[in-house]
Amino acid sequence: MARMVSIPAQSQSQPQPSPQSQSQPQSPSEPPSPSQPLSALPYATHDVTNQAPPLAPYDASADxxxxxxxxxxxxxxxxxxxxxxxxxxxxxxxxxxxxxxxxxxxxxxxxxxxxxxxxxxxxxxxxxxxxxxxxxxxxxxxxxxxxxxxxxxxxxxxxxxxxxxxxxxxxxxxxxxxxxxxxxxxxxxxxxxxxxxxxxxxxxxxxxxxxxxxxxxxxxxxxxxxxxxxxxxxxxxxxxxxxxxxxxxxxxxxxxxxxxxxxxxxxxxxxxxxxxxxxxxxxxxxxxxxxxxxxxxxxxxxxxxxxxxxxxxxxxxxxxxxxRGVKTIIEMVNCTRLDCVMSSATLMRKTLVEAGHHARHRSAFGARLIDQPLMRNVLADLALESEAATTLTLRLAGAADRAARGDAGERAFRRIATAVGKYWVTKRGPAFTAEALECLGGNGYVEDSGMPRHYREAPLLSIWEGSGNVNALDVLRALGREPDSADALFSEFALARGADARLDTAVAALKDQLAETDQVGARRLVERMALALQASLLVRHAPHPVADAFCATRLGGDWGHAFGTLPAGTDLDAVLERALPGRN
The missing domain is CATH 2.40.110.20 (Butyryl-CoA Dehydrogenase, subunit A; domain 2)
Incomplete structure (x- = not known):
């Protein structure tokens, strides 16, 4: 059995070593001098370098x-x-x-x-x-x-x-x-x-x-x-x-x-x-x-x-x-579904900021992560997804605000678009947070980073207030029972008509698909609705590099099955500077 050895603390009455003696290595049996740097001690193995500093304080509204x-x-x-x-x-x-x-x-x-x-x-x-x-x-x-x-x-x-x-x-x-x-x-x-x-x-x-x-x-x-x-x-x-x-x-x-x-x-x-x-x-x-x-x-x-x-x-x-319990409480559900979209968009933005902060301060293979082309591709792809989610969230909030003030067209739009957004944005959340976590490598997998908490949170938002199937079926129900909701959605698409050929093609395909979709195809239909809606908002309101990259990948098919597969020619610098201003 090993013996436990107690090393007595240095008495306050002991004379302090002279400057000359401080430069001499101490015996392992002697306690360290308080004035001696840890790196100079014989049992110190390393200094902590190449780690990102704490993110906080930061401005969560800098978006x-x-x-x-x-x-x-x-x-x-x-x-x-x-x-x-x-x-x-x-x-x-x-x-x-x-x-x-x-x-x-x-x-x-x-x-x-x-x-x-x-x-x-x-x-x-x-x-x-x-x-x-x-x-x-x-x-x-x-x-x-x-x-x-x-x-x-x-x-x-x-x-x-x-x-x-x-x-x-x-x-x-x-x-x-x-x-x-x-x-x-x-x-x-x-x-x-x-x-x-x-x-x-x-x-x-x-x-x-x-x-x-x-x-x-x-x-x-x-x-x-x-x-x-x-x-x-x-x-x-x-x-x-x-x-x-x-x-x-x-x-x-x-x-x-x-x-x-x-x-x-x-x-x-x-x-x-x-x-x-x-x-x-x-x-x-x-x-x-x-x-x-x-x-x-x-x-x-x-x-x-x-x-x-x-x-x-x-x-x-x-x-x-x-x-009339369901009819009475449905207004409550519409509001909480909007908040599910909002919370997913928030998780995306929060984890993107964390990933960008880490990449800006961490170096590997002779360069900062933020300067390495493949990492820039990943972060830019995440940035596109985050901006699309945030923009859609605020459009839905605007519809809710105007519907509460009696705007019938906005009420019809809100009826279908909230279910579409709830289905898609909350589905993207878990994959997004997983990719952002991976940007931190092993550091992101430990609880101290906070990223595991965000990752565990993400799946809840696609379950609360109706799972993916429930929301997809709700879209079908709206299309069948409330045709004015479909009209409102396509009126929204029309505001971006002619701005991007890929978007125009996607909207035309949606019109053809509406008449053919049953429950089996409901998820595919709602996914395409969501992507067209996000693209139409970005084409109208986001800078061209953002809208162009989103349409090329989400609508044009020039995209892989994971984040970080933006095509050659994408203006990564413009996308990243917008998403992470001053961080590159």
Whole structure:
């Protein structure tokens, strides 16, 4: 057995070595002199070189595609706020909040120390710092109380920059944002709760909702036997003697952010599947029955609690007519689907910035990575994908903003384009984050880099609010039942007609494909719609090198099966300088 040897610390009373003695190597048995550089010690093996410095602090809003889209979609008035929030998001403090909120995951407390059922979730203080900022910056329900054109665009742009911190806390802010239009189906409830849901005050305490300065909302739709097929839900809603008040009995399979104040829940009423408002605390101050059975052990999104609640004589208020639950809650789904696109675009931008930063500071084979042609090809290809995702996100936000103000054409466009964008952008996210991670090599595969957290987050966004198949089928449904949505989409394409022959060919092929597509071909159809929509936006609004490279690869077929296969002649310098300004 080896002996443990203790080496005594140098006494403060010992005389310090002279300058001459400092230059002499010390015996391995002697402790190092505090003034001696580590590299001079006989047991020092190396100096740390050729490693990128920390990225933070950086400006998460330093993205021309984001700022141009903000102005173009009617929210230029918010640019100063977005720039301020971008600097805050990239600060060392906010970046640490994101890391700590994921390292110290939420904890379920079903009972207090005395045995009382409480069903509360405890979060690390960093979670509350993130939430408080997000709510104060209007990333929850605030746009619904803002009469300025572009308010919803400004919120989306805020999410695109503040999301650089971490993704999990975007779930409750997203659901709170989405709850407002659904709640308006019941004006008497909206009158009470909407001012609180649109507040910029964050109060995490579980109290009577109407006694709080601001509220968060969640939703409970899916059940274990049905998932996305909510019409198979078995949770029942029984009327009480009080008009509009019911009691629920049943369960939900995937209810995120169970610490929210109120929830929109689907349940089977006598008249069919209906939507209900369920508060965690009742008006008399007693706890509503909301038994959290467990928190989900998820691949990613670890900072955010996702739960399985059970209802037993749980008090609920009807929202909208009985039997119209899906129609009532569909507005909520449209909003949260937009946020899925936004979050995927945010992950793309964040990981691209991380990859570019590493490549700028790391050298291999005698040159910086950023100067090596193949790495430049990879980064430029990622940059094209990121700009296309960001530009589409802001166009969808603009449509949502104008639809909320009564624009029928924009409402029709939003109806189909949001499902198209949700399908495609969220599908691209996992492949994108994997490629960006690979740019860091082994450094990207370790948790300290943060890249594994982003990679685990990416698949969630193609699952939440309907998987790829659900969204593809929703596009087919819109084409069949709401032909004005297809007209709106092709009107959007027409704005770029004649600007690029490859785009014109793709749009013509889409028209032919519409009449022939069934479920088997739905994914192919929606993918082509998404690429044509992104290309049309870039042709109209992005610099020529960006639009040309995107059309050549995504529409023209001059592209491989992995990122980094842009064809010879692509203006890599122009693409990279736009995406990573001042970083090359």
């Amino acid at each position: 021309p595609a984001l700022l141009e889209g903000l102005r173009r979609e009617g929210a230029g008035w918010a640019e100063d706020d977005i720039r301020r929030l971008g600097a805050s998001a990239g600060s060392a403090e906010a970046q640490e909040w994101g890391e700590l909120a994921n390292r110290h995951e939420p904890v379920l407390r079903t009972h207090d120390r005395y045995g009382h059922r409480v069903d509360e979730v405890e979060f690390h203080p960093s979670w509350h710092h993130l939430m408080r900022t997000a709510v104060a910056e209007g990333l929850a329900g605030a746009p619904w109380a803002d009469d300025r054109p572009g308010a919803h665009v400004a919120r989306t742009a805020g999410g695109l920059v503040w999301g650089h911190t971490e993704a999990g806390h975007g779930c409750p802010t997203s659901m709170t944002y989405a709850a407002v239009p659904a709640l308006r189906a019941q004006p008497d409830l909206a009158k009470v709760y909407e001012p609180l849901l649109t507040s910029r005050e964050y109060d995490p305490e579980l109290r009577v909702p109407t006694e709080k300065p601001g509220l968060l909302a969640g939703m409970g739709m899916t059940e274990k036997q049905g998932g996305s097929d909510v019409r198979t839900n078995t949770t029942t809603a029984t009327p009480t003697g009080e008009p509009g008040v019911y009691t629920l009995r049943g369960h939900k399979w995937f209810t995120s952010a169970p610490m929210c104040d109120v929830f929109l829940v689907l349940a089977q009423a006598p008249g069919g599947l209906s939507c209900f408002l369920v508060p965690r605390v009742l008006p008399d101050g007693s706890r509503n029955t909301f038994r959290i059975q467990r928190l989900k052990d998820k691949l990613g999104n670890r900072s955010n609690a996702s739960s399985e609640p059970e209802f037993d004589r749980t008090v609920a208020w009807l929202v909208g007519p009985e039997g």
